[in-house]
Amino acid sequence: MEEYDAVVVGAGPAGTTFAAxxxxxxxxVVVIDKKKELGSPVRCGEGIGIDFSSGRKLELPRSCIASDxxxxxxxxxxxxxxxxxxxxxxxxxxxRKIFDKFLAMEAGRKGAHILPRTMATGLLKENxxxxxxxxxxxxxxxxxxxxxxxxxxxxxAKLAREAGIDAxxxxxxxxxxxxxxxxxxxxxxxxxxxxxxxxxxxxxxxFPKGKDVANVGIGVGGSSGADPKKCLDEWIxxxxxxxxxxxxxxxxxxxxxxxxxxxMVADNFMAVGTSAHQVDPVHGGGIALAxxxxxxxxxxxxxxxxxxxxxxxxxxxxxxxxRAAESRKLEKRLLLRKVLEKLSDDDFNAVIGMIDSQDLEKxxxxxxxxxxxxxxxxxxxxxxxxxxLLG
Amino acid sequence: MAVRVDGSKCVYCAGCVxxxxxxxxxxxxxxxxxxxxxxTECGTCVKACPAKALSLPKKISG
Ligand SMILES: Cc1cc2nc3c(=O)[nH]c(=O)nc-3n(C[C@H](O)[C@H](O)[C@H](O)COP(=O)(O)OP(=O)(O)OC[C@H]3O[C@@H](n4cnc5c(N)ncnc54)[C@H](O)[C@@H]3O)c2cc1C
Ligand code: SF4
Ligand code: SF4
Numbered sequence: 277m278e279e280y281d282a283v284v285v286g287a288g289p290a291g292t293t294f295a296a297x298x299x300x301x302x303x304x305v306v307v308i309d310k311k312k313e314l315g316s317p318v319r320c321g322e323g324i325g326i327d328f329s330s331g332r333k334l335e336l337p338r339s340c341i342a343s344d345x346x347x348x349x350x351x352x353x354x355x356x357x358x359x360x361x362x363x364x365x366x367x368x369x370x371x372r373k374i375f376d377k378f379l380a381m382e383a384g385r386k387g388a389h390i391l392p393r394t395m396a397t398g399l400l401k402e403n404x405x406x407x408x409x410x411x412x413x414x415x416x417x418x419x420x421x422x423x424x425x426x427x428x429x430x431x432x433a434k435l436a437r438e439a440g441i442d443a444x445x446x447x448x449x450x451x452x453x454x455x456x457x458x459x460x461x462x463x464x465x466x467x468x469x470x471x472x473x474x475x476x477x478x479x480x481x482x483f484p485k486g487k488d489v490a491n492v493g494i495g496v497g498g499s500s501g502a503d504p505k506k507c508l509d510e511w512i513x514x515x516x517x518x519x520x521x522x523x524x525x526x527x528x529x530x531x532x533x534x535x536x537x538x539x540m541v542a543d544n545f546m547a548v549g550t551s552a553h554q555v556d557p558v559h560g561g562g563i564a565l566a567x568x569x570x571x572x573x574x575x576x577x578x579x580x581x582x583x584x585x586x587x588x589x590x591x592x593x594x595x596x597x598x599r600a601a602e603s604r605k606l607e608k609r610l611l612l613r614k615v616l617e618k619l620s621d622d623d624f625n626a627v628i629g630m631i632d633s634q635d636l637e638k639x640x641x642x643x644x645x646x647x648x649x650x651x652x653x654x655x656x657x658x659x660x661x662x663x664x665l666l667g
Numbered sequence: 668m669a670v671r672v673d674g675s676k677c678v679y680c681a682g683c684v685x686x687x688x689x690x691x692x693x694x695x696x697x698x699x700x701x702x703x704x705x706x707t708e709c710g711t712c713v714k715a716c717p718a719k720a721l722s723l724p725k726k727i728s729g
Contacts, residue, residue: 312696319680395695431685432694445685452682452717498686504717528717530682 290549291428315376449534455493
């Protein structure tokens with residue numbers, strides 16, 4: 277048995293960011309991950325906004341960044357596009373295998389203990405209270421005793437569910453995704469998003485990692501019944517630009533596009549990042565949200581540590597602060613997702629045909645009224661699905 | 668009986684683990700382990716799997 281102030285399950289961006297921040301505040305922390313190589317396999321499009329460190333200083337080594345992105349192109353099914361070059365659409369396509377390892381190194385440098393190939397198998401309880409984690413480390417059963425368990429488990433969230441957090445993903449609120457990293461894909465420094473029935477209830481993305489390398493992926497609604505690999509293969513086959521494209525890596529995964537979990541803490545327990553479904557419901561991005569939540573959580577955990585009080589009441593300061601920062605924005609994004617998923621190909625063609633980049637910018641920032649009014653005036657049939665945005 | 672995994676299609680994405688309401692699945696690095704005692708053959712994971720690597724055993728009729 278090993279004893280720590282906190283045991284963190286999962287060494288993705290949420291877990292390692294938490295560990296670095298908690299360790300630099302004087303806590304003894306262990307991060308365990310079942311992977312033998314942190315960051316691999318990748319289950320991600322690797323796109324991230326330029327403001328991902330939300331103002332904090334985090335100098336990323338250039339090796340973590342595959343490419344710089346100047347904006348976004350949104351395509352309708354008939355091939356029309358709108359270009360966005362707002363600050364929100366600038367960013368990077370990461371090399372997540374290196375990025376995740378870099379964050380783990382930062383945690384290690386701050387004094388956190390890191391243990392790969394170590395899988396949490398259940399919660400350790402004492403007198404009915406959470407008191408650590410049971411695990412299998414390099415084939416040996418082991419117990420990590422700690423007054424605080426942090427679930428940074430990503431979508432699997434099995435420990436979080438055991439702790440009573442409603443982190444079970446339902447089919448309606450997930451996208452199921454298939455992705456290739458490909459070479460011989462001519463690219464500009466813009467992420468590309470393709471809407472419509474090619475990707476039922478989701479979208480196809482092309483995220484450039486270089487001049488001729490890109491992540492080409494698809495997410496389809498979990499309850500759409502669509503086969504994401506088949507849809508992606510068909511989209512690639514139809515696309516003359518992809519004629520010479522060759523697959524370098526296969527990536528896949530499912531991602532929450534619903535609401536965050538209802539409760540993110542319990543006595544002696546916190547859920548951070550995608551484990552708590554802290555993901556953008558429109559595009560399924562969760563790296564930056566996970567890191568931001570982890571910083572808030574670590575700050576609260578350090579206070580709880582000084583007070584020797586890891587009760588749900590004390591830890592809930594994390595949830596309150598997180599919701600104050602993110603809830604409103606994410607609720608609007610969920611509303612928008614639920615409207616987008618009802619649009620037909622004709623609707624997408626019509627909408628993208630009649631709006632400009634300023635309209636789209638407003639729509640994405642949650643200012644729905646002007647664009648709904650504009651679109652409905654020209655295409656009244658959309659009113660029925662779009663009224664939700666006017667509420 | 669329980670859900671079946673086609674190891675030659677699985678891409679180790681853990682999607683099935685995330686949606687199983689009965690915590691019957693575990694991804695151990697590169698292998699999905701099915702807890703046959705927990706699996707109710709509800710089929711949720713079969714729908715979620717992006718690689719179509721899961722299937723339910725065929726019901727023997729009659
Ligand atoms: C196909 C796809 C494309 C995506 N594209 C983007 C994108 O372009 N941009 C973006 O921002 N986000 C994207 N996302 C979402 C993003 O990948 C996640 O939101 C992000 O990785 C969340 O970080 P995290 O630290 O919370 O969890 P993860 O990165 O998922 O890390 C969780 C870790 O916990 C470990 N773990 C789980 N259970 C256990 C256990 N019992 N014991 C030990 N270890 C365990 C796992 O091995 C894993 O390493 C995408 C997701 C998918 C599926
Ligand atoms: S069929 Fe249902 S119970 Fe069985 S593993 Fe899949 S999701 Fe779980
Ligand atoms: S969802 Fe499918 S591909 Fe992903 S781990 Fe499960 S069986 Fe394998």
